[in-house]
Amino acid sequence: xxxxxxxxxxxxxxxxxxxxxxxxxxxxxxxxxxxxxxxxxxxxxxxxxxxxxxxxxxxxxxxxxxxxxxxxxxxxxxxxxxxxxxxxxxxxxxxxxxxxxxxxxxxxxxxxxxxxxxxxxxxxxxxxxxxxxxxxxxxxxxxxxxxxxxxxxxxxxxxxxxxxxxxxxxxxxxxxxxxxxxxxxxxxxxxxxxxxxxxxxxxxxxxxxxxxxxxxxxxxxxxxxxxxxxxxxxxxxxxxxxxxxxxxxxxxxxxxxxxxxxxxxxxxxxxxxxxxxxxxx
Numbered sequence: 045x046x047x048x049x050x051x052x053x054x055x056x057x058x059x060x061x062x063x064x065x066x067x068x069x070x071x072x073x074x075x076x077x078x079x080x081x082x083x084x085x086x087x088x089x090x091x092x093x094x095x096x097x098x099x100x101x102x103x104x105x106x107x108x109x110x111x112x113x114x115x116x117x118x119x120x121x122x123x124x125x126x127x128x129x130x131x132x133x134x135x136x137x138x139x140x141x142x143x144x145x146x147x148x149x150x151x152x153x154x155x156x157x158x159x160x161x162x163x164x165x166x167x168x169x170x171x172x173x174x175x176x177x178x179x180x181x182x183x184x185x186x187x188x189x190x191x192x193x194x195x196x197x198x199x200x201x202x203x204x205x206x207x208x209x210x211x212x213x214x215x216x217x218x219x220x221x222x223x224x225x226x227x228x229x230x231x232x233x234x235x236x237x238x239x240x241x242x243x244x245x246x247x248x249x250x251x252x253x254x255x256x257x258x259x260x261x262x263x264x265x266x267x268x269x270x271x272x273x274x275x276x277x278x279x280x281x282x283x284x285x286x287x288x289x290x291x292x293x294x295x296x297x298x299x300x301x302x303x304x305x306x307x308x309x310x311x312x313x314x315x316x317x318x319x320x321x322x323x324x325x
Contacts, residue, residue: 070258073302074294075106080309082217082228082316087286094283097125101132101287108261131284135268142264151260158267165271169204172275207273207280214282215289217316225319228312235308242299250298258294265291 078084088095100120107113118136122129146154210218216232217225243259265288273280296305 070254070294070297071106071108071290073297074290075102077293077302077305077309078102078289080306080313081289082225082309082312083215083282084286084289085313086217086219087283094125094128097121097128098283098287100124101128102290104132104136104287105290127279128284131272131279132287134272135265135288138268139261139264142260146260151256154260155263158263162267162270162274165274166204169274170277204274207277208270210280211269211273211282211285214280215286216312218282223320223323225316227319228315231312231315239296239299243295246299255295255298258291258298261291262295 079088087098097120100117104114104117107117114136118129118133121132142154142158145157149157212233213224213229216228217223247259265285269285269288272285293305
């Protein structure tokens with residue numbers, strides 16, 4: 045994992061030295077914290093093409109304001125892993141759209157439209173695959189998902205409502221061998237709800253556009269994940285979305301001290317480690 049994460053560490057340090065500022069510091073800290081989150085450690089720990097695409101995808105966060113570079117990184121991800129590349133490209137497109145909406149209509153209206161989008165995606169469900177299979181570069185993926193749906197493998201395994209829950213669990217720690225850590229799920233769930241409440245209460249007291257921008261990208265990330273999971277059943281695993289973790293963490297650094305988040309993530313890893321040891325005995 046250290047070898048795989050080296051490009052992220054070097055690039056973040058280089059970017060930090062060249063661009064000293066609060067937003068850049070938060071980006072660097074957010075990326076660093078993401079690398080020690082249990083789910084990120086798990087997905088970065090397996091040596092495969094998907095891990096290389098994950099590293100490149102994570103670089104998109106660090107250089108988010110350089111759109112041409114982002115397009116280049118997305119092209120690399122598409123070459124490494126077409127499925128993951130589609131997810132990254134879709135998020136990039138959605139982020140650009142809602143950034144425009146935010147500038148025109150405001151943050152509240154942008155969030156409202158995102159909520160409507162999630163509801164529509166839930167209503168549409170996997171029926172969208174009937175249309176995407178007619179698109180040449182999506183045909184193979186769509187037909188493979190439809191084939192699995194016809195055999196009811198995905199429907200029985202991941203009911204529509206439970207798909208975001210499966211994604212949340214795999215974000216934290218959930219192996220293909222169905223090794224779960226319920227205690228950690230509860231802790232992270234409570235922490236998310238508390239952070240959501242605290243962010244809402246402090247949103248007016250934090251000045252500057254950097255916080256609002258990071259908060260917007262965090263909300264976009266969450267709504268994108270839920271929408272995508274509703275539409276494409278085989279993309280319920282968080283390995284496709286773990287690159288969005290820094291986007292989700294970044295606004296929290298305006299509210300919490302980064303050392304507090306570091307302690308929290310290390311504690312989560314200890315719980316996961318003890319759980320794995322207990323069930324491996």
